[in-house]
Amino acid sequence: MSFFPGTDPEPGNSFACDAIENLIIPRSSDIGGFAVRRALPSRQRRLVGPFIFFDRMGPALMRAGEALDVKPHPHIGLSTVTYLFDGEIKHRDSLGTELVIKPGDINLMTAGRGIVHSERTPENLRGKPLSVSGLQTWLALPDDREEIDPAFSHSDAGTMPLIDNDGAKARVVIGDFAGLRSPVPTFTDTLYVDLRLEPGRSFPFPAAHEERAVYVLAGELSVADDGFAPNQLLVFRPGDEITLKAGPQGCHMMLFGGAALNSRRYIWWNFVSSSKERIEKAKEEWRTGRFEIVPGDEEEFVPLPEK
Structure with missing residues (x-):
């Protein structure tokens, strides 16, 4: 989750395709039986567009008696994006937001000058086996928005534009793609699209956005006859037209x-x-209890790391 203390991934191997700037193999870490793979930031690449953090959560089956319990922790200078494929997570924050996110929905929490939140298994699902799978990403805020007031936005899956075209199905989660626009608010040009291709289907990835990447979630992806397996991140060279092709x-x-x-x-x-200097100030603010509390989740918190 967003507090995950794993180390940066090891560099992956380069492929022959000239359009690929970086191939990143995330390092997997375990947090209480829950696998998390971090692709950004890495030694090879710190950001892709505004995306400064990219975590693949699960897929994992949590046994009866296990639960996801990410205690209250702070953020500044970014927007967190939670997107699930399976399972449910209850979000609470220091604005008083209390909401359960479900597959296909988007939670966009903008920290700005500072926010605190927790992420936990909903009470009605505790004590039961629970499958959890999704992504958590961070969007770095542009220079003139880093210190804005914190905010929270939730968008239901049904409000996002869909593409369903001859073996290609996509949801435009954030930003503009293929002439469609997501209702999720943005502070800078941002692209985030959930794409599924049937076996052998090709799909264009135009150069409309300055920086572009693909994270393979399942199956096999082919780009210019190079094949890529699940949990690999491909960062493309700006300006190149890319064709994405699904494997068998x-x-x-x-x-x-x-x-x-x-x-x-x-x-x-x-x-x-x-x-x-702003990060040092935030460290001191959290250490001395000057961030806001999370209503309904005041008893626990994640302490400031020693290093």
């Missing part, structure tokens, strides 16, 4: 990217900023 088992993938930020971003724990 089909392919499920996320397309993402957008405009590059105008300045460098620093990331430490759950804090993102263009200023190292």
Whole structure:
């Protein structure tokens, strides 16, 4: 989840296709029986468009008696994006938001100058086996929005535009794609698309966005006759027209990217900023209890890491 303390992934191997700038193999870590694979940030690539963090959660089957319990923790300078394929997660934050996210929905939580939230298994699902699968990503905020007031936006799956065309099915989760636009608010050019291709089906990935990447979720993806397995991240060269082709088992993938930020971003724990000094200030604010509390989840919190 968004507090996951894993290390950066190891670099992957380059492929022959000239359109691929980076191939990133995420490192998998286990948090209480729950597998998380982190693709961004990595040693090879820190951001793709505004995406500064990309975690693949699960798929995992949590046994009866197990539960997801991400205690209250803080963020600054970013928007968190939670997107599920399976399972349910209850979100609470310091704005007073309390909501259960379900598969296909989007939770967009904008931290700005500071927010605190928790993510837990809903009470009605505790004590039962629970399948959980999804993605959590962070969008770094542009320079002039880093210190805005925190906000929360939830969009139901049914409000997002769909593509259903001859073996290709896609949901436009954030931003513009193929002439369609998601209702999820954005602060800069952003692309986030859930794409499924039937076996052997090809699909164009146009160069409309400055930076683009694909994360393979299931099946096999082929690009210019190079094959890519699940849990591989491909970052493409700007300006190249790309054709995505599914292997014999089909392919499920996320397309993402957008405009590059105008300045460098620093990331430490759950804090993102263009200023190292601002991150130091946030560390002190969390250490001394100056962030807001999460109503209904006041008893626990994630302490500031020592390093």
